[in-house]
Amino acid sequence: MIRFNSDYTEGCHPAILKRLEETNMEQTAGYGEDEYCREAADRIKAVCEAPDANVHFLVGGTQTNVTVIASALRPYQGAITATTGHINVHETGALEACGYKCLTIDTPDGKLTAEQVEKYTKAHFADESFEHMVQPKLVYISNPTELGTIYKKAELEALYRVCRENDLYLFLDGARLGYGLACRENDLTMADIAANTDVFYIGGTKVGALFGEAVVITNPELKKDFRYSIKQRGGMLAKGRLLGIQFLTLFEENRYFEISAHAARLAEKLKDELTKMNISFYINSPTNQQFPILPDDVLDKLREKYSFAYQARVDETHSAVRFCTCWATKEENVEALLADIRAII
Structure with missing residues (x-):
C-alpha cells in the first residue's frame, strides 16, 4: 500500500535519527533547559529575525494549540476560528473540554479575513448583552489551512492590524508551515510571520521530525509564565533534548x-x-x-x-x-x- x-506516515529525516543516536548516551539537563534546545531556539530566532522572541518546544499539535490558547485567554474568553479550523473540527473538542469556546466564522476557503474578524468583534460589543456572551480575544488561523490554502503577506498584515486595533491576539498554527512557505504561490517568510502574529508555531511532526512543534512567542504579554502552562498541560517533556536535537537538525543546512x-x-x-x-x-x-x-x-x-x-x-x-x-x-x-x-x- x-x-x-x-x-506523517514516515518516521523522521535520517539526519535526525543519526543525531539522536550520536547523542543518545549524553547526559543533559531536562525539561528543555539543555544546550540543544537553547541552540535550536537561537537558530529559530535568527530565521525569524526575532531576537527577543521566546521559543518553546512541545510534543504535538493539539497539545500546542490548547497550551497556547489556554495560556492566552481568561475563562470567559474564546478563540475566533474558521468553521473548518483544526481546533474546531479535528481535535476532539480539546480546547472546549478545557473551558474555552471556539467562535466560528464560515469561510469558503478555510481562511479568515481582516474584515470578517473586525465585523465579528464589533458585533459582539455592539450587542447590549455582550457581557452575557463569550468574549472574542484570540484569532486562530493556520498556514496552510485545513484546505491547503495559504495566507498572502498582505492578508496576514491586514489581519494582524485588525487584531491590534481590536485588542485581539493573533495565533498562527504552523503544523504544515514549511509546506506553505515552500509552495510557488507563497510570498511570506518566517520573519514576516513573526512580525505579524503574537504567537505561532513551527510544525515538526509533519515536516521531518519524529514529533515536536516549536512555539515562537513575540508578544511580551504572552511570554510570562508560559512554562507553567506547558507543565500544567502535560507538555514539558522530561527528556526535552529530544525535541531540541530534532529542531536543531531541521534548521541546520537549510534542511x-x-x-x-x-x-x-x-x-x-x-x-x-x-x-x-x-x-x-x-x-x-x-x-x-x-x-x-x-x-x-x-x-x-x-x-x-x-x-x-x-x-x-x-x-x-x-x-x-x-x-x-x-x-x-x-x-x-x-x-x-x-x-x-x-x-x-
Whole structure:
C-alpha cells in the first residue's frame, strides 16, 4: 500500500535519527533547559529575525494549540476560528473540554479575513448583552489551512492590524508551515510571520521530525509564565533534548526548507498532471494537500493500491479526496499514482 493519506506516515529525516543516536548516551539537563534546545531556539530566532522572541518546544499539535490558547485567554474568553479550523473540527473538542469556546466564522476557503474578524468583534460589543456572551480575544488561523490554502503577506498584515486595533491576539498554527512557505504561490517568510502574529508555531511532526512543534512567542504579554502552562498541560517533556536535537537538525543546512520544497514540488506535479487530465479540484490548494474530484468507481480501484483521505461527497457519482505529499514522498510513487489514474480514466 502506497500512502498519500497524510504527511506523517514516515518516521523522521535520517539526519535526525543519526543525531539522536550520536547523542543518545549524553547526559543533559531536562525539561528543555539543555544546550540543544537553547541552540535550536537561537537558530529559530535568527530565521525569524526575532531576537527577543521566546521559543518553546512541545510534543504535538493539539497539545500546542490548547497550551497556547489556554495560556492566552481568561475563562470567559474564546478563540475566533474558521468553521473548518483544526481546533474546531479535528481535535476532539480539546480546547472546549478545557473551558474555552471556539467562535466560528464560515469561510469558503478555510481562511479568515481582516474584515470578517473586525465585523465579528464589533458585533459582539455592539450587542447590549455582550457581557452575557463569550468574549472574542484570540484569532486562530493556520498556514496552510485545513484546505491547503495559504495566507498572502498582505492578508496576514491586514489581519494582524485588525487584531491590534481590536485588542485581539493573533495565533498562527504552523503544523504544515514549511509546506506553505515552500509552495510557488507563497510570498511570506518566517520573519514576516513573526512580525505579524503574537504567537505561532513551527510544525515538526509533519515536516521531518519524529514529533515536536516549536512555539515562537513575540508578544511580551504572552511570554510570562508560559512554562507553567506547558507543565500544567502535560507538555514539558522530561527528556526535552529530544525535541531540541530534532529542531536543531531541521534548521541546520537549510534542511527544514529544502525538505518542505521537495513536498511542494511533488504536490505541484500531481496538481499539474491531474489538471492536464481535465480533473477538477474541490478547492484550489497550492500546497502539499491536493483535493481532486474523481468518480467513485475510479476511487474504488485506486484504493486497491493507494491510501488517501475522503474529503466530501460532490454528487451521486463523484467524491473529493485528499492526497498529501510530504518531506519523504518518493517521486516514483507520485508517478505511479498518476499513471494508474490515467489508465483507469
